[in-house]
Amino acid sequence: MAVVVTGPADDRPVRWRCEAVDGEARAGWLATPHGTVPTPCFMAVATCGGLKGVTAEQAKGLGQGVMLANTYHLALRPGAERVHRLGGLHRFAGFSGPWLTDSGGYQVFSLAAQRKIDEDGVSFRSHLDGSALRLTPEESIRIQRHLGADIIMAFDECPPSDAPEPVVEAAVGRTARWLARSVAAWRSEDGPGGHRHQALYAIVQGGTVPRLRAASAADALTHDLPGYAVGGLAVGEPLEARNVVLDQVVPLLPADRPRYLMGVGTPLDLVEAVARGIDQFDCVLPTRMGRHGIAYTDDGPLRLKRAEHAESTAPIDGATASEAGALPRGYLHHLLKAGEILGGQLLSIHNLAYYRRLMARCRAAIRAGRYAAFLAEFRSRYRE
C-alpha cells in the first residue's frame, strides 16, 4: 500500500509553509488568522499589551509581524476577562496583526522567589500587590483563550540553567504532564476562540542535558500540534551551550511545523539560531536596550550616551530605515543625556527596525543559498 503523506490537518489555525532551506536554516511563511508573516521572524514583546515606547501604529509601520503579550501580567492586570470584554488583544491594543501569548511558564522561572510549584500548578504572589494568582495548565489556557491571541503556549515548568540534573528531569516530567493537560484544555473548546482559532505550541524543556531534551521533544511530538517551541534557554547559559542544545533539539522537531525559540535574544543569538532552523523569536532587548540608550548595529550595540556621539552628524548605522535612522547621532545623544523619553522611544524604533531588517536579510540569504557566508560575515563583525 502506498504511504499517504497528508498535509496539515484542516483545522490547524496556524500553518508554516517552507519557501527555502539552506543547511538547517529555513525561510517560509507563517499563516495565522490575523495575517501571514515571513519567517524567520522576530516578535516584539508587549508584556502588558503595549510595547514600551512604541505605538502599535509605529510597529505596523516598521513591518512588525507578530506581537507577544504575557499571560501572567495581563491576568493580574487588567484581567483576562476584561481584555476579552474589551475586544481581545487585537482590538484592545489596536494591533490587528497576529498575536502570541506566553503561558506564564516563564514566570515560574523569572519570579522564582514569589511562587510555589505543586503537581497541579503554580501559586504566584503578585509582583504588584502581593495578591494570589493560581496558574494551572487549564487556567493558563483559559486565560489565553480570553486574551484571544493567534498562537498560545502550553503551560510548562522552566528550570534555571544551573539547576541540577534531577531538578531538570523533574521539570521535564511535569512539563510533559502539563502539556497533556494544556492540549486537552485547548482541544475541549470547539467554539469561538477554541482550537480552530488559536494554535497551541508545545514547549520542549530539558536544560542542557541531551537525554532530557530528547525525552521532552519526543513527548511533545506525541501531540500533533501546530507549532513547537524550545524553552528553557536564554536563562543564563552561555551562547555555546545554547547552540549545542539547538543543534541537538531542532532536528527532532517536525519539519513542517514552525519552531519558536523563546526569549532569544541579541542579533548574534538570532542569526546563530536561524542557522539551526529556528523560525520565530521574541525578546525584550530591542525596546529595553533602546530605553537604556543602546542601538543595535551590525558592529554590535552602539552606546549613544557616550560623549563621542555628542557632535556626530552621522546616522545610527546608515542602513536601517526608520525615523530614528534619519536623525543625527548627536541629537539622540542629546535626548538621552537630557533624560527625554523621546530618546528611548527613537532607539526602540531603531532597534525594532534593525531586528526586522536582520530577519529579512536572513531570509534573503537563505533563499539565495548563502546563509553560511552571511553568518560568517555577521559573526566576524558583530562585537558585544
Added chain:
Amino acid sequence: MAVVVTGPADDRPVRWRCEAVDGEARAGWLATPHGTVPTPCFMAVATCGGLKGVTAEQAKGLGQGVMLANTYHLALRPGAERVHRLGGLHRFAGFSGPWLTDSGGYQVFSLAAQRKIDEDGVSFRSHLDGSALRLTPEESIRIQRHLGADIIMAFDECPPSDAPEPVVEAAVGRTARWLARSVAAWRSEDGPGGHRHQALYAIVQGGTVPRLRAASAADALTHDLPGYAVGGLAVGEPLEARNVVLDQVVPLLPADRPRYLMGVGTPLDLVEAVARGIDQFDCVLPTRMGRHGIAYTDDGPLRLKRAEHAESTAPIDGATASEAGALPRGYLHHLLKAGEILGGQLLSIHNLAYYRRLMARCRAAIRAGRYAAFLAEFRSRYRE
C-alpha cells in the same frame, strides 16, 4: 496726495495673509521659510528639541504646523553652537516644518529663584548643575540665530501676575529697551540665518494694567517687525483678567501681522483668544496633561485613570482622528494604571490631534462667519 498702502516689506521672512475675518477673529495663512501653515494655529512645545512622548514623524502625521523650542534649555544643553553644527533645529530634531524659539524671557519669570536681573540682562543659575548662564538681548538673539528657527522672539522681562504696578512698569520699560537691542542684534546679521531668514517678533508686556499694556504695544510698534506677541499672560491671572487684556491689546496690534499669545492654554483659553484676534498659541498642556492621563475633549478634560473607564469600549471622544482615538478607553486606562509610558504617549497624541482639530474648527467657523455661535456652543459645553 493719495495714501500708498504698502504690502509687507520684501525682506520679511515670515508673513501672515488674511483669509477671513469674523468679528475680531481671523483665519489666515502663516508663510515661513519652512512652509505655510493655516492660522489660528497651535504650536507644540519641544522644550529641549523634542516633544515629550511624540516623535517628529508622528507630529507631522497629526498635521502639526509649527514646533517650539526653548533658548534657555538648549543653550544650557547641548549648547546653541552644537545645535548649529548638527544642522540647526530642523535637521537636528528631524522636523522640517517651521520652528519658533522663545528668547529665554519666560524663564526670567518661571525660574525667578535662580536668576538676577540687571539693566544689561539676566544671570541664571542652571537648573541642571548650578552653572552660570548669562542672557542679554544680544546673546539671546545670537543663540536663536544658531538654533535656526523660522521665528525668533525678542528678549523681554516677564513679571508675575501679582507684581505691584511699579514692578510691572519697570518691566515694561526694560522690555522696551531690550526690544530695541534685540531688534538691532537681529538686523545686524545680514547673511545666512540673519533677519532675511528668521522673523523677529516683539513681545508686549504690561500685566493687567491697561496704561502699561498700551505703552508697551506703542513701543513695540515703533519697530516694524514681522510679528507681535502678547506676553505676561498665563502667569497666574484668571481667565477673565486675561480676556480683558486681550480685548484691549489686540486691537492695538497691526492687522497685517501675525499675533501670538504666549504660553496659552487650555482648549477654552484658545477659543476665547481666537475670538479676540490671536493667530498663534503655544502650551505644554497637551503633552504634559497627556502624560498625566488626561485627554482633552469638547466636554473638558477626561481623566482616564478613573475607574469608570476601566471597562469602557468607547473611544476618547469619537471625533478626534488619531491612533489613540481608535482605541477603547479601557485600554488607555489599563496602560495608565500599569504605569506604561505608552499610555502617556497615546494621550499626548490624542491631545495634539485634538488641539489641531480645534484650530481647524475655529478656522472653519471664522470662514463661515459663525464664530460667535461656535464660541458660545464651546463655552456652554466645556467644563474644567
